[in-house]
Amino acid sequence: MTILDVADLRASLGGQEVLKGVSLRVGAGEFVGLIGPNGAGKSTLLRAVLGLTRSTGTVTIDGRAARELNARARARKISYLPQEREIAWPVSVERLVALGRAPHLPPFSRRSASDDAAVREAMARMEVGEFADREATKLSGGEKARVLIARALAQGAPLMLADEPTAGLDPAHQITLMRIFAGLAQEGGSVVACLHDLGLAARWCTRLVLLDKGRIVADGAPDEVLTAQTLRSVYNIEAHLGSIDGRQMVYPLDLAEGVVRGVRE
């Protein structure tokens, strides 16, 4: 079942065409890592899917044209974790996570028991329960990131779009998050996450989509996408490639034109 269908998406920012005809289908059960160098257009692609950046082409979400969905209906279909981790309001962590349930609540109604359960579960998953009563603006950068991820998880939409979700997280919480996203996919959900850590992307994603200069240049299983040649031509790096437990392993070593001593492909 296709949850997201993007066809010939084009977007321009500051007079430059940033997305140059991107087409992508994401099915239930997929954990897609959207990778590519800085400025490739990854965030713009997520924002265009959400209707936050003007674009041409078509976006279909769970069988319905995205343009026909109002903001609430869209938020029931897509959880979004933006790249910016600013928290504007001095509310408690628990209240902030609970905002994730807002698209599910009829106007002026209180949260139901199942909303409360979703909030508790999301907080437990991201291990933010211990600071439930603290003011969210006063947390550390990584703690704020975990709270915002918990809010996106509480939203409980079938599609999660996450922009650099592991940024600012310590290694244990990065792995926790990748496990959670892999778990969402295994339960039949879909995740598209912009990632710069190719090691995490290779290990946990079921599929990688490599964007470069506004175009998809590779799309497939991690070991098909992360080849020595693509790493050189798109990222300008040499990397050690291998496999652990049958999954692709990537360790960036040096710039492609740099001298890499003692390592042979």
Ligand SMILES: Nc1ncnc2c1ncn2[C@@H]1O[C@H](COP(=O)(O)OP(=O)(O)OP(=O)(O)O)[C@@H](O)[C@H]1O
């Ligand atoms: N508001 C804007 N006005 C003008 N140009 C913009 C704007 N936002 C983004 N861009 C440009 O569009 C291009 C794509 O940006 P985008 O943020 O989508 O890239 P990205 O792949 O997410 O990069 P990164 O990995 O650095 O986050 C970049 O060249 C960027 O400078």
